[in-house]
Amino acid sequence: MSQAYEETTDAGRPRRAPAVRDNSRHQWEKDRARQPRDARAGTGATERDTGLATDDLMFSARYRHTDATPELAEAFGVPAGTPLLERAYRTRHTGESAPLSLVTSYLRRDLIEANPQLLDESNEPWPGGTQSQLHTVGIEVDRVEEHVTARPPTPQEARDLDLPPGSPVLLLRKTSYDIHGRVVDVAFTTLPGDRTELRFTTRLERW
Template structure:
């Protein structure tokens, strides 16, 4: 008789909670018992219980809202980054549920920002912190860094889509001529995880974008962060074709 190995405690707990979510015993938007209550119920330490919750967060089944607790999450819609700062979401999502919150602060070019924007250290910059939401759930995070003289004067604090953010930035600078993007996967910082309500163990899609305007000046640099459980990147290459001369 072959016996199956017992899964480690965090995965066993995650299996039980997952089954309760899938079968409807735990409903969408329902708050889970507190971590202390769950740890006592499963007779494990709090760190072990948190490891189990991290598994479910990584699967997109629950989300932790700071100061409120862990909640069963609604079905996650896929976010597709198509390049050039443009993002698309599943077609069945009502446009009315999508919005972008913008926070604007003044900062200085330090470290990597100085290199990205090709400006001297401590040059004045404007940072636009933009968080995209589907309903009340965050799905994407972008930090735009713009030379202060190219920054929009009075952008709105909440916009309907990323296109509105791009249009607002375009009003204050010359047209863009070139954009370079670097894509990599990594773990989120604690700040990024808290903003996107994801586990620090969930990989993210991180994109660094640098845009140059028609005068040759770097007009903006952006850091994009997309949760790995519901995002992908799509890049399309258009190739020029020439007709071969007809053979005689």
């Protein structure tokens, strides 16, 4: 049994060690974006966060063409109705029915359509993740901003994440900017509050 999933139970539920998500994951992903495919395919961000092996995980992706809502248009700095690609990701442990999180990511279609492979969900999981995908169309991510809030789950979220009563969800909104200051990815992740740890390390330049 992997270190992130224990066989002991608490009140009839699996006792799951928390996944640890820290902000150094973005530089880690960027460092891998230009590596050969075999190197990128060896592991991903989920394996890094959970300590699970690739064989321990079941992954699914669903793509949908959509148009920017007023909220997304404001986030991207584009007119409402701008064509977007919506990507819904679910990853779960092979021994569990609930995913580790609920992720929905949006990309501007005009920035990625030069590579048709980026519009096809059958190419997922993409070795190296989103930064590697963007690299194929000449986009380099310069910075990532993340905003985290918490609230009670909706009934659907409680069912999807198999949350025990009283557990909150953490809502993480991630905005990625390229080196030209454009917003190139807006992602919304819903994390189970009973088994997620957020960790932030800020390195300061020395005097």
